[in-house]
Amino acid sequence: MNDRVRPKKHLGQHFLHDTGIAKRIADTLTLEGYEQVLEIGPGMGVLTQFLLEKKLQLTAMDVDTESVAFLEAHFESERLTVLEADFLKFPLETIYASEAFAITGNFPYNISSQIVFKALEHRAQVPEFTGMFQKEVAQRICASEGSKTYGILSVLVQAFYDTEYLFTVKPGAFSPPPKVDSGVLRLRRKKEWTLPVSEPLFFKVVKTAFQQRRKTLRNSLKAFNLSAELKEDAIFGQRPEQLSVPEFIALTQKIANDGLSTNG
Known part of the structure; x- marks a missing residue:
């Protein structure tokens, strides 16, 4: 796809242009136990196009007006809903009520930890969460005890989800290239995901x-x-x-x- 949407620094946008990587991210979803998927920060739809090849209902949510207009102009599917909204502020129950949904995306690095914390708040409805983070954050989420990167994010996520660090993505896969490597992970909710304590x-x-x-x-x-x-x-x-x-x-x-x- 052509660069028709200008990446905005204040939104932390780095558009993925490597379609091979985008397809690999789409393939991280198992689609086990859900049909609804929420893509956060779709940009110009490089990941969206591969998600729509699967049997799912997709909501693509972006805070960027320009990206939303691009998606609406270039994608026509009864299985796609495009929303201009801020995921961190949006009441997800207005879309999903009590329905199960997975979350995926190439997440803006400046809010990626906050995205995970909000996903945890909705863990009763989110059996799976996959996507791309700054590599350091992805590693922190998946870190084990004894590691210097093990912390709040590691413990709270791993209390409810099994974590897998899947693969690393180099800066050249993006426009503009970020200054750091990226990491793709998958979180799958544990079978026993309620805690025996408060x-x-x-x-x-x-x-x-x-x-x-x-x-x-x-x-x-x-x-x-x-x-x-x-x-x-x-x-x-x-x-x-x-x-x-x-x-x-x-x-x-x-x-x-x-x-x-x-x-x-």
């Missing part, structure tokens, strides 16, 4: 722990007013990046039980 408390524990990642949990979780007895537990002598996701779930349960016994 999910709001789990989110709070993870975020609080990593805000001071160099400190031990005994020090970084002081705001929870833990009992002296609980603080003697060996887990509180560790730093957050040492804990696996199941250990964070166990930690949350210990804190919940401590609160009940302290206030009881």
Whole structure:
């Protein structure tokens, strides 16, 4: 496709022009358990064209008026809806109600983490999430405990989804080329994706722990007013990046039980 839409720096736009890569991203969707797909940031539709070759209903959402006009002019399909909207602000229930849908796209790097956090809020409806990120962010999402890149994003995503880092994309595949490599990943929701602890408390524990990642949990979780007895537990002598996701779930349960016994 010709470069008829001007990439806008303030929107973090880098248009993928390598059709081989676009087809590979489209093929990351398994289409297992859903027919609805939401593409975020379609630009000029290099990925859209390959998604429409599949048996799915596609909503392409872009905040850029110029991109929306281009898509509407160049794509005609009963299975495609083009929306001019900001994914981070858009009420997804107006499209999907309680229906399952997957998310994919070549995500604007400046908001990619926020896109993942919003997807997590809708995890009951999102069995699969695939797409392209800045490589560093994709690696962070897929990182294991003990890694320097393991953090809030890693733990919260992996609590609900199995993560796969699929392949790396070089800057030359884009116009204009970004200054960093990109990474494509796939998240598939776990069969058991509800936690055996309070999910709001789990989110709070993870975020609080990593805000001071160099400190031990005994020090970084002081705001929870833990009992002296609980603080003697060996887990509180560790730093957050040492804990696996199941250990964070166990930690949350210990804190919940401590609160009940302290206030009881």
